[in-house]
Amino acid sequence: MAPDGAGRSRGALNRSGLRVLSLVVFLLVWEAIALLAGRATMPSPLEVGRFIVAETAAGELLRHLAYTLARVAAAFVIAMAIGTAIGIAMGRSQLIDLFGDSWLIVLLNTPALVITVLAYVWFGLNEAAAIGAVALNKIPNVAVTMREGTRALDPKLDEVAEVYRMSALDRLRHVVLPQLGSYLAASARSGLALIWKVVLLVELLGRSNGVGYAIHLHFQNFDVTAILGYSVAFATVMLVIEYALVQPVERHASRWRIRHA
Amino acid sequence: MAPDGAGRSRGALNRSGLRVLSLVVFLLVWEAIALLAGRATMPSPLEVGRFIVAETAAGELLRHLAYTLARVAAAFVIAMAIGTAIGIAMGRSQLIDLFGDSWLIVLLNTPALVITVLAYVWFGLNEAAAIGAVALNKIPNVAVTMREGTRALDPKLDEVAEVYRMSALDRLRHVVLPQLGSYLAASARSGLALIWKVVLLVELLGRSNGVGYAIHLHFQNFDVTAILGYSVAFATVMLVIEYALVQPVERHASRWRIRHA
Amino acid sequence: TGWGAGTAAAAERLKVGVLKFGTVSWETSVIKAHGLDAAAGVEIEIVELASNDAARIAFQAGEVDTIVSDVLWAARLTAENRPVVYIPFSATEGSIMVAAGSPIRTLADLKGKKIGVAGGALDKGWLLIQGYARQSAGIDLTRDAEPVFGAPPLLQQKLETGELDAALLFWNFAARLEAKGFRELMPFDEAARKFGIEGNVSLLGYVFRAGFAAEHPAALKGLAEASRKAKALLAGSEAEWQRIRPQMRAEDDATFQALRRRFLDGIPKRPVEAEQADARRLYAILAEIGGERLVGPARTLPDGIYWSGLKGGS
Amino acid sequence: MLLAGASGTLEVRIDEKRFRSAEGGAVTAVAGLDFSVPAGDFACLIGPSGCGKSTTLRILLGLDRDFSGHVTLPAAGARTGVMFQEPRLLPWRTVEDNVRLMLPPARRGTDLGPLFAELDLAEARTRFPQELSLGMERRVALARALAVEPDLLVLDEPLVSLDDMTAARLRRLIAAAAAVRGVTVLMVTHNVREALEMADRLILLAPRPTRVIGEERLDRRRGDRPPVWIDSIRADLARRYPGTISED
Amino acid sequence: MLLAGASGTLEVRIDEKRFRSAEGGAVTAVAGLDFSVPAGDFACLIGPSGCGKSTTLRILLGLDRDFSGHVTLPAAGARTGVMFQEPRLLPWRTVEDNVRLMLPPARRGTDLGPLFAELDLAEARTRFPQELSLGMERRVALARALAVEPDLLVLDEPLVSLDDMTAARLRRLIAAAAAVRGVTVLMVTHNVREALEMADRLILLAPRPTRVIGEERLDRRRGDRPPVWIDSIRADLARRYPGTISED
Numbered sequence A, B: 001m002a003p004d005g006a007g008r009s010r011g012a013l014n015r016s017g018l019r020v021l022s023l024v025v026f027l028l029v030w031e032a033i034a035l036l037a038g039r040a041t042m043p044s045p046l047e048v049g050r051f052i053v054a055e056t057a058a059g060e061l062l063r064h065l066a067y068t069l070a071r072v073a074a075a076f077v078i079a080m081a082i083g084t085a086i087g088i089a090m091g092r093s094q095l096i097d098l099f100g101d102s103w104l105i106v107l108l109n110t111p112a113l114v115i116t117v118l119a120y121v122w123f124g125l126n127e128a129a130a131i132g133a134v135a136l137n138k139i140p141n142v143a144v145t146m147r148e149g150t151r152a153l154d155p156k157l158d159e160v161a162e163v164y165r166m167s168a169l170d171r172l173r174h175v176v177l178p179q180l181g182s183y184l185a186a187s188a189r190s191g192l193a194l195i196w197k198v199v200l201l202v203e204l205l206g207r208s209n210g211v212g213y214a215i216h217l218h219f220q221n222f223d224v225t226a227i228l229g230y231s232v233a234f235a236t237v238m239l240v241i242e243y244a245l246v247q248p249v250e251r252h253a254s255r256w257r258i259r260h261a
Numbered sequence C: 001t002g003w004g005a006g007t008a009a010a011a012e013r014l015k016v017g018v019l020k021f022g023t024v025s026w027e028t029s030v031i032k033a034h035g036l037d038a039a040a041g042v043e044i045e046i047v048e049l050a051s052n053d054a055a056r057i058a059f060q061a062g063e064v065d066t067i068v069s070d071v072l073w074a075a076r077l078t079a080e081n082r083p084v085v086y087i088p089f090s091a092t093e094g095s096i097m098v099a100a101g102s103p104i105r106t107l108a109d110l111k112g113k114k115i116g117v118a119g120g121a122l123d124k125g126w127l128l129i130q131g132y133a134r135q136s137a138g139i140d141l142t143r144d145a146e147p148v149f150g151a152p153p154l155l156q157q158k159l160e161t162g163e164l165d166a167a168l169l170f171w172n173f174a175a176r177l178e179a180k181g182f183r184e185l186m187p188f189d190e191a192a193r194k195f196g197i198e199g200n201v202s203l204l205g206y207v208f209r210a211g212f213a214a215e216h217p218a219a220l221k222g223l224a225e226a227s228r229k230a231k232a233l234l235a236g237s238e239a240e241w242q243r244i245r246p247q248m249r250a251e252d253d254a255t256f257q258a259l260r261r262r263f264l265d266g267i268p269k270r271p272v273e274a275e276q277a278d279a280r281r282l283y284a285i286l287a288e289i290g291g292e293r294l295v296g297p298a299r300t301l302p303d304g305i306y307w308s309g310l311k312g313g314s
Numbered sequence D, E: 001m002l003l004a005g006a007s008g009t010l011e012v013r014i015d016e017k018r019f020r021s022a023e024g025g026a027v028t029a030v031a032g033l034d035f036s037v038p039a040g041d042f043a044c045l046i047g048p049s050g051c052g053k054s055t056t057l058r059i060l061l062g063l064d065r066d067f068s069g070h071v072t073l074p075a076a077g078a079r080t081g082v083m084f085q086e087p088r089l090l091p092w093r094t095v096e097d098n099v100r101l102m103l104p105p106a107r108r109g110t111d112l113g114p115l116f117a118e119l120d121l122a123e124a125r126t127r128f129p130q131e132l133s134l135g136m137e138r139r140v141a142l143a144r145a146l147a148v149e150p151d152l153l154v155l156d157e158p159l160v161s162l163d164d165m166t167a168a169r170l171r172r173l174i175a176a177a178a179a180v181r182g183v184t185v186l187m188v189t190h191n192v193r194e195a196l197e198m199a200d201r202l203i204l205l206a207p208r209p210t211r212v213i214g215e216e217r218l219d220r221r222r223g224d225r226p227p228v229w230i231d232s233i234r235a236d237l238a239r240r241y242p243g244t245i246s247e248d
């Protein structure tokens, strides 16, 4: 009933408006907490901002951030690829599922600390061990999610692919992966977060750079401002990736869905 | 073509057979690694088993395990309930989604260390802070997964609920939650694992018991046998929960699905 | 990364794992600044790590040739067939801190109090104080008080806010607290002396794989030499301290002074034989209190832990 | 706009309904459609495939509010029984639960046995929808619509995918439900014979964007309409609406 | 068991097909069904709702191998065009992609324009399935089945949910595709008139568990079957198979 033409641009306006509002409220809440908690235990957003600027100027922040992002990216790609393959295989074949199930649960429930330490001890304190350890921590999570997604695949569409003799690759691209879309999105997002948590540990235990290393150094001095500074810097990078990359891709991939008013 | 009657019991036999086989292969691989790596950096399954027995006899293992399980359970329940509620709300309402989106990403990408330290600093070195910190680490992951699930809900079934004026509760129980089933399963499984990873950190930073504390204690001495012992003990508990509880429930909840031959 | 094999790198190179803001890095920075390593015929390569855990992993993985760790750990590794040798680095130890105005005056006053313990249940200081409290005041701190284990920075903060009544902290944390007006209830070495230990025992030291040490005695000798010279420089020169001050992360002058004083107090001054004798005694006591959970299979300090190259010299 | 009046008459006026397609571009599905069905009447909507019938039903059911126009429902708080064009059952609930869960809470305890028996679903009550044939699923959907004892019954092609025998039986069942005083029925069908057998009025629709191109009242009493009468009316309609109703 | 012979004849023998239901208990869908369709023949399967028609099709398509019996396909490596009872389109692909992706790689580049035009889908080519009406979705499914230029065409109620005009046009389209030498067609329908207009043979099925209760060859040339002829055959069949085919 509203004139149709206005709908789209109004939507776009609302969209950024709400995002900005959300950010403002976030900063206000933070400031309020800082006031209540006292400077020592909770620095204000401004102080953290100042720290970020100073640390960036010193060249430290960007260096650590770059190392961490590179590790996150590498581990992410490896974990998503391997985890998805395992998950689909387990979801499709009962045999593989029964066999691999317990391995998956054991791996899932092995502390990151244990995996990391063993990786370092066996393969040395190097980038490959670090990234491998992170990926190994994340693979079972991806696999578990993708397995559920594969189990929820629509057998009716499979039958269509079967009678029309689609090639395995076509099936994957056009039938399977689109159905796994939301599972992929979920495990990519929470996966990035998990990886980042593990990267911190991995850096803490065996690297000489990266945000995890930096955060731990400052933790020794209980420098909450610095810890929050690094944390905020990383989260900001993730926000940018999310809004500039992930969400547009997601919107495009799910444009076929009928949206509710 | 196979006589129908035999199918079910043969299936059950295969099932346990495969599981046992899988376990045996797992232990063999482990033993092989232990032989290759040398006792110091990788103890054999037997040694770890002996440690578990000794530590259980000393009363240590069960005590730490019980503490950790209690924390895991509490944090799990809290995180699943709150995370699911947030996820559904964000999936359903574009307004809430736009507003909460950036908060979610920030929380998702805040290191466990930061959340844990702040929780301890603000709320004291107590159980509530520990469990709260764990739950807070896990909530965004649950929310992200459930949001994807909610977005994938079938609008056609919603319309049915609408025209027949189902109550909100009935809708949730009979229309929404069953569709979210596989998302719930995925986030419960990988969630339990994440929680357990965070619990270790939380226990390490500020608790005087629990598996995380024990592992760290032994880590100080680089006692790989002990670390693996605790890790295996926990994984075993999880395996039992999985096979005795989660999988039967899951099978029952998805019995309506047509299974492929 | 075999034990005893050592790295096949050039004989005179030595990789040292240090914590960026840790005390070892104060020393190595002096060494580097004055070229003390080259003068002693060894080239030190510094590998910065984020935590003690990281240092131990790096050492286990053979990524660094030496780290500074405690003698108990060295003994344990040796007893577990991973022989190491040890060169004393510092005798500074942690202590129990309480607020300036705290009513806690003696160990007996700890009864019913919340005590933060930085190193966990098997921390050597914690065990020693436990033993001493039992002996002197007849109280079992694990039962009669409420120990809280946790990360040192967190415990320091909790002591400052009053959530803890006392905290057993590593010496650098204790120094910071001291600068803020906190009071030492009882230093570690005081407890040790109560058990018949004669002098300061250097419980921290450089640890090397025995095989590496055997193959590269010159490198070890060089490090020991450089370390001694660096300590001497620090003991005698204000300028040196001003130079490493940024690394110390001292937020004010009082903290800086406290850190400096404690560091200098901890410089090992006794012949290694005396050290070893006291270490042996202390080890036996700790083994008794802590049992196998603390010291591992060895009930006595294994022989040959103290690097033989130091004997008679130092 | 959606209003429930007390008039008892179902009034539908859709000035325009446009869809925006995902690939950009707009599709006008309905333009200037206007009809009304008096309380208790049985109306059939007939129009070519893709003209906008289901869209119209969704609008009058309140499922789509993004249109310009106005809908008046027969009575405030009227119960509605709906059979969508696809079965739309909950796959994770048994046949029986699929029907029972949609009942108003007060009627949840009703004995559904007779209804299932009439629909030949007695033995399927405990099965899950995916274990049924499509025709059976559609019958469950019909059971769900009838079980609520609706004041307004909206049926989108209820009788396709059924064999002649079953279809005939279900026609009688629907007619019986419609015979209850005051039940207004709106049924989409492509089967003109079926419409002529059951309806009080036919509403003939244009291709997309749809509007009403003709309304026919059928005055002869339902149940007393022999095949010859149906054939003659049909031939007459085919002559008058050549693009909509075919010769045979 | 599923074998592709060189005989050219489609032979289907299903001794028994049982489903195990999720709630326990077994459902025998087919018992002792046996029929064959010579190469190039157009056969219609007619049977009551839920008797086992779709199950039979799934078995002969090789989608269900858990049965006792034997299937021989017309030719090894024959291309099959299938229209399932529901449209089964890929919701995340456009109409055009839905058709094109199912083509054998060699034919991916074919111009689909004429086919879409005949099915009145020209303007819907770039839309997604959820933006179509059900009747349109069904037409896309038919387009998909015809586009592969099949040797065997299997259609499960292809023409429901379509208005008379469209249905008549599509009947002609299917008949034209079937007229190509050697294409074997198996079509399920509930519309006896439709079957009598299009088929070379009718295969009449019993209620569940289904088996063949009668086979009728229709010798009169397709395309030369006036309504009177169809009506008379139909009346004859209704007399001979009273439970399966109704009077009018």
Ligand SMILES: Nc1ncnc2c1ncn2[C@@H]1O[C@H](COP(=O)(O)OP(=O)(O)OP(=O)(O)O)[C@@H](O)[C@H]1O
Binding pocket: A258, D019, D020, D021, D022, D027, D028, D029, D047, D048, D049, D050, D051, D052, D053, D054, D055, D056, D085, D208, E130, E131, E132, E133, E134, E135, E136, E161, E162
């Ligand atoms: N979400 C949508 N986006 C774009 N176009 C749509 C959408 N939904 C429906 N349409 C278009 O609106 C028109 C009417 O669709 P509708 O489903 O109402 O047809 P119908 O009359 O029910 O047809 P049928 O008899 O085939 O079921 C169709 O052309 C369809 O393509």
Ligand SMILES: Nc1ncnc2c1ncn2[C@@H]1O[C@H](COP(=O)(O)OP(=O)(O)OP(=O)(O)O)[C@@H](O)[C@H]1O
Binding pocket: B258, D130, D131, D132, D133, D134, D135, D136, D161, D162, E019, E020, E021, E027, E028, E029, E047, E048, E049, E050, E051, E052, E053, E054, E055, E056, E085, E208
């Ligand atoms: N997976 C299943 N589990 C149990 N029973 C099933 C299953 N699939 C089908 N059936 C049963 O098998 C019988 C035959 O089903 P089928 O789909 O073949 O019927 P149909 O002849 O195609 O009917 P319609 O004309 O309604 O489409 C039905 O009674 C159905 O309930």
Ligand SMILES: [Mg+2]
Binding pocket: D053, D054, D055, D085, D156, E133, E134, E135
């Ligand atoms: Mg429709």
Ligand SMILES: [Mg+2]
Binding pocket: D133, D134, D135, E053, E054, E055, E085, E156
């Ligand atoms: Mg069927």
